[in-house]
Amino acid sequence: MKGKLVAIALGLAAALALSGCGTQPPVTEGKGEDITLWLIGGDTPQALRDYLIHQYASVNGGKLTIEEQTWRDIVTKLTTMLPDAANTPDVTEIGNTQSPTFTNVGAFADISDMYDKLGGDKLLQSFVEVGKVDGKNYTLPYYFGSRYVFYRKDVWAAAGITEPPKTLTQFNEAVIKLTETNPNNLTDFSGLFMGGQDWRNAISWIFANGGDLAKKDGGQWKSTLSDPNTIKGLTQWQQLQQKASKAPSTARDETPWLYINDSDAIMEDGAQVGTTSLAAGSIMAPGWAHWSIGDLVRNDQGKEVRQWNDETFGVFPLPGNDGKPAPVFAGGSNIGISAKSKHQAASRQLLEIMYGSEYQTMLGQNGLGPANRDYMKSLGDDIFAKALIDSASNSKLTPAAPGWATVENSNKLEEFFEKVSKGGDITALAAEYDAIITPMLNQ
Numbered sequence: 001m002k003g004k005l006v007a008i009a010l011g012l013a014a015a016l017a018l019s020g021c022g023t024q025p026p027v028t029e030g031k032g033e034d035i036t037l038w039l040i041g042g043d044t045p046q047a048l049r050d051y052l053i054h055q056y057a058s059v060n061g062g063k064l065t066i067e068e069q070t071w072r073d074i075v076t077k078l079t080t081m082l083p084d085a086a087n088t089p090d091v092t093e094i095g096n097t098q099s100p101t102f103t104n105v106g107a108f109a110d111i112s113d114m115y116d117k118l119g120g121d122k123l124l125q126s127f128v129e130v131g132k133v134d135g136k137n138y139t140l141p142y143y144f145g146s147r148y149v150f151y152r153k154d155v156w157a158a159a160g161i162t163e164p165p166k167t168l169t170q171f172n173e174a175v176i177k178l179t180e181t182n183p184n185n186l187t188d189f190s191g192l193f194m195g196g197q198d199w200r201n202a203i204s205w206i207f208a209n210g211g212d213l214a215k216k217d218g219g220q221w222k223s224t225l226s227d228p229n230t231i232k233g234l235t236q237w238q239q240l241q242q243k244a245s246k247a248p249s250t251a252r253d254e255t256p257w258l259y260i261n262d263s264d265a266i267m268e269d270g271a272q273v274g275t276t277s278l279a280a281g282s283i284m285a286p287g288w289a290h291w292s293i294g295d296l297v298r299n300d301q302g303k304e305v306r307q308w309n310d311e312t313f314g315v316f317p318l319p320g321n322d323g324k325p326a327p328v329f330a331g332g333s334n335i336g337i338s339a340k341s342k343h344q345a346a347s348r349q350l351l352e353i354m355y356g357s358e359y360q361t362m363l364g365q366n367g368l369g370p371a372n373r374d375y376m377k378s379l380g381d382d383i384f385a386k387a388l389i390d391s392a393s394n395s396k397l398t399p400a401a402p403g404w405a406t407v408e409n410s411n412k413l414e415e416f417f418e419k420v421s422k423g424g425d426i427t428a429l430a431a432e433y434d435a436i437i438t439p440m441l442n443q
Contacts, residue, residue: 052354082107093142096333104133106339115140119372145286155183155281176240193282211232291306294307337351
């Protein structure tokens with residue numbers, strides 16, 4: 001999210017208050033009503049959009065208009081449009097970590113009475129939680145993507161590691177050994193390539209040790225970087241940064257696949273062959289990264305593309321400390337009905353279509369994790385689907401604090417994790433940043 005989100009949240013709350021938020025338009029049957037759905041980016045394929053348009057016309061008799069928005073502008077546009085009954089989208093996709101900023105100021109309609117009908121406890125619960133306020137549901141999961149480990153089977157085997165690790169401790173030991181062995185004698189080789197500012201992947205070590213970034217205490221949110229379990233996870237992660245990763249301390253989670261692709265480079269006359277001086281034996285990335293990993297080949301149009309090779313590359317969920325996959329940060333979106341929509345009943349009919357078995361199956365068939373776990377099998381049974389399902393089974397989101405968007409926009413987490421990655425005193429840094437982040441959480 002971009003922009004000054006403190007001002008955005010406050011402005012949105014004021015606009016909703018002035019426009020009478022809390023007295024939603026009366027619900028009618030909604031038959032024959034035209035409504036608008038906002039989708040963000042191109043993740044929802046055209047076939048799914050066509051299905052929604054056709055089904056809505058069949059069920060309701062009205063016209064569904066789908067408008068595509070951009071991630072870059074969505075927070076600003078929602079802030080402007082949601083309070084405006086004349087121009088609000090009736091239903092909108094919203095980033096899962098963006099949900100608390102809007103649900104906490106009343107921007108979405110209460111759909112708690114639909115929770116069970118739309119999937120109930122079968123819905124991905126980490127996404128349900130960020131769309132909930134005071135026990136009521138305002139947004140629900142739309143689709144998810146999960147992070148897991150991509151690794152070079154050939155490089156791991158050359159280092160004497162033939163099986164994926166079963167615990168987080170074993171994983172740390174494996175990638176440290178991989179770095180120290182460096183079987184191809186590469187410059188700046190990382191057993192695990194992970195940037196110093198890459199907190200979205202780093203928090204898995206916190207979660208796996210029972211820690212968290214923040215918790216609600218007595219009605220107020222508090223940053224919990226100083227929690228003993230959080231400190232334990234940070235200590236494990238710092239060890240990795242010091243001994244397994246040669247990624248820049250300023251690197252975040254962008255394009256780590258560039259480095260795993262080149263980890264088979266060899267040394268010739270003292271010069272490394274490959275496109276980068278950084279190489280990796282393993283990375284953590286969202287599941288869709290597999291389209292960017294593999295052998296470099298030319299397609300039918302003569303364009304160079306990456307082609308996955310099962311002999312060279314593999315995947316597995318990051319292991320936890322309890323025999324289960326480690327909790328990883330899940331990407332994806334939620335969906336909700338604008339509190340100012342004049343078409344509440346019709347919008348609810350659209351949600352019923354989106355959470356129906358056909359649409360949930362279509363999501364999975366198109367590589368998007370369906371909101372309802374009953375339809376996970378629609379993702380298929382290849383190694384990517386299995387890793388996605390396994391890693392998502394224990395996924396976790398950032399805290400559902402009203403000011404979480406402000407925290408993300410401040411870049412304070414990037415600052416904190418970079419300092420930890422460079423060997424800083426974790427206890428002192430945690431106390432320092434707890435004092436900075438806690439006020440933001442409640443804004």
